[in-house]
Amino acid sequence: xxxxxPPLPCPRLQERALWAKGIIxxxxxxxxxxxxxxxxxRLYNSADDMxxxxxxxxxxxxxxxxxAHLSRDDCFALRMGQAFTSATSQLLALAARSSETAxxxxxxxxxxxxxxxxxxxxxxxxxxxxxxxxxxxxxxxHPLHIEALLSRCIxxxxxxxxxxxxxxxxxRLSGDTEKRRxxxxxxxxxxVRTGCKRVAVRLxxxxxxxxxxxxxxxxxxRLDSSLEDMLEHLPNVDFAEQxxxxxxxxxxxxxxxxxxxxxxxxxxxxxxxxxxxxxGTTYEKLLDEVRMELAIKLIQEHRLNLGRIAxxxxxLDPSSFTRAFRRWTGMSPTAFREQxxxxxxxxxxx
Numbered sequence: 458x459x460x461x462x463p464p465l466p467c468p469r470l471q472e473r474a475l476w477a478k479g480i481i482x483x484x485x486x487x488x489x490x491x492x493x494x495x496x497x498x499r500l501y502n503s504a505d506d507m508x509x510x511x512x513x514x515x516x517x518x519x520x521x522x523x524x525a526h527l528s529r530d531d532c533f534a535l536r537m538g539q540a541f542t543s544a545t546s547q548l549l550a551l552a553a554r555s556s557e558t559a560x561x562x563x564x565x566x567x568x569x570x571x572x573x574x575x576x577x578x579x580x581x582x583x584x585x586x587x588x589x590x591x592x593x594x595x596x597x598x599h600p601l602h603i604e605a606l607l608s609r610c611i612x613x614x615x616x617x618x619x620x621x622x623x624x625x626x627x628x629r630l631s632g633d634t635e636k637r638r639x640x641x642x643x644x645x646x647x648x649v650r651t652g653c654k655r656v657a658v659r660l661x662x663x664x665x666x667x668x669x670x671x672x673x674x675x676x677x678x679r680l681d682s683s684l685e686d687m688l689e690h691l692p693n694v695d696f697a698e699q700x701x702x703x704x705x706x707x708x709x710x711x712x713x714x715x716x717x718x719x720x721x722x723x724x725x726x727x728x729x730x731x732x733x734x735x736x737g738t739t740y741e742k743l744l745d746e747v748r749m750e751l752a753i754k755l756i757q758e759h760r761l762n763l764g765r766i767a768x769x770x771x772x773l774d775p776s777s778f779t780r781a782f783r784r785w786t787g788m789s790p791t792a793f794r795e796q797x798x799x800x801x802x803x804x805x806x807x
Contacts, residue, residue, distance in 0.1 A: 470596040471511035472575050475543045476605075477501035480520050483537040489527045495519065508544075514576065514596050521599040531637045534601035535644045538608020545573050550613050552680040555673040559617040559624060560665035563590065565681075566613060572687040573609075576602050587626065588665060592656040595698060597750060600632060603656050611645055611658060622664040629653040697736040697743060700729070704747045713771060715740050749785040752778070756794050763790045 481491050481502045491502040498520055501512065512520075524533055549569055553562035567579040567590065576598035581590045590610075592603050611625060618624045629650045630641065641649045700718060707713035718740065719729040726740075733739055748770045755766045767778035782790045 470514040470575060470598075472514060472517045472602075473545070473573075474501055474507040474510035474512050475545065476517065476574065476602070477512045477520055478503075478507060479537060479541040479543070480524050483533070483541065484524060484527055487528045487530065493527055494523050498523065514598065517576070517602060518597070518599040521601040525601060532640050532644055534604035535608045535641060538605040538610075539612055539644060541605065541609060543573075546609060546613070548680070548684070549573055550616060552677065552684060553613060554616055554669060554671040555677040555680060556669060557672045557674075558665065558669060559619065559667050560588070562617045562669065563588070563614065563660070563665070565684075566610060569684040569688065570606075570610070571691060572684055574602070574606050575691060577606055579610075583662070586662055588660045588662055590658050590660065604630065607656055607658065608645065611647075614658070614660070615646075617669065618664070619667045619669060620664060622661055622667075623647075624660055624664045625658060626661050627659040629655065629657040629659070631656055696732055697738050700733065700740070701743050701747055704744055705751070708747060708751065708769075708771060711769070711771065713744070745781075748781065752782060752785070752790070753793070756790060757797050759794070759798065763794070766790070 477498070478501055481494070484490065484493070491499045498516060501507070501510075501516075501520070521534070530536070549566060549572065552565050552569065556562035556565055563581070567581060570577070570579050576595055578593045578595055579590055580593065581588055583589075592607055592610075594600075594603055607628070607630075611628065614625055625647045627648045627650060628641075628645050631653050632651075635651045638649050638651050641651075699722075703718050703721060704713060707717055715726045715729065719726050722729065724732065730740060733743070752766060752770060755761055755769065756763075761769070763778070764775050767775045770778065772778040772781070779789055782788075782793070786793055788796070
């Protein structure tokens with residue numbers, strides 16, 4: 458069983474509740490139900506219409522963590538992605554199929570995927586023979602969520618195959634997945650590379666220009682309009698994520714301040730605070746999030762001692778770092794490192 462360490466909370470990034478409901482429903486074939494989840498997460502299995510309900514990334518990560526534990530299936534997310542559907546994903550699929558060519562359909566999926574899931578940004582890179590679509594996590598999205606989204610998108614891409622030429626050439630998965638590679642290939646129906654830095658799907662350029670027999674310009678114009686409207690009504694957190702990236706850079710240079718963060722955005726610190734307030738956060742919260750994410754990453758890498766990590770993150774002394782880490786995770790850095798080492802050793806056992 459792959460080790461999934463506790464998730465990093467990022468409550469600002471909201472996901473549609475249909476994903477939470479999908480996770481819970483996918484647990485049923487494993488003999489698990491909503492009552493097996495933490496009590497506060499069971500409400501997402503409501504029979505009511507939850508299309509307007511959003512779930513924090515914190516709770517989404519908790520749900521994925523619980524699902525991995527309850528199912529004890531390394532391929533739970535990939536299986537869910539193949540089976541999981543919703544009116545929104547069907548709308549996205551219809552827009553893709555109504556496009557003139559397979560390539561145009563793929564670009565619509567990339568452009569509008571966030572109406573279906575806000576946890577990743579898709580972008581494509583071309584070379585002579587391939588178009589590679591990358592799935593870039595937003596905030597601290599759970600790795601299983603990215604796998605499920607990838608799996609669902611592959612199901613959408615299958616609907617764009619119209620010739621004898623294969624469209625999907627290869628899928629790339631991150632993490633220690635070699636031991637489940639064959640199973641992944643059976644689920645996704647294509648070759649899978651494991652241990653990659655970024656999750657991606659590689660497509661055959663020769664198959665991209667094939668005209669789609671389902672293309673419908675009349676319908677497509679109206680679908681594009683509806684999807685654009687849906688995008689506009691999503692919570693806008695991109696600016697906060699850009700600020701977080703700026704904080705990461707400054708922390709790596711060991712010189713971070715509100716003034717330095719504001720500089721590349723050509724705004725004053727006061728204006729920066731106002732813009733962040735519009736996204737529901739503050740400079741202090743973002744700095745805290747970045748420090749937490751980096752702290753957990755550095756501890757799991759086992760390269761630096763805890764005193765050095767505290768210094769790298771800009772804490773005045775190790776005790777300040779310890780207090781902050783307890784607030785983030787509920788345990789000391791030492792206990793977290795021991796737990797992390799124990800899980801790494803157990804996952805390496807045959």
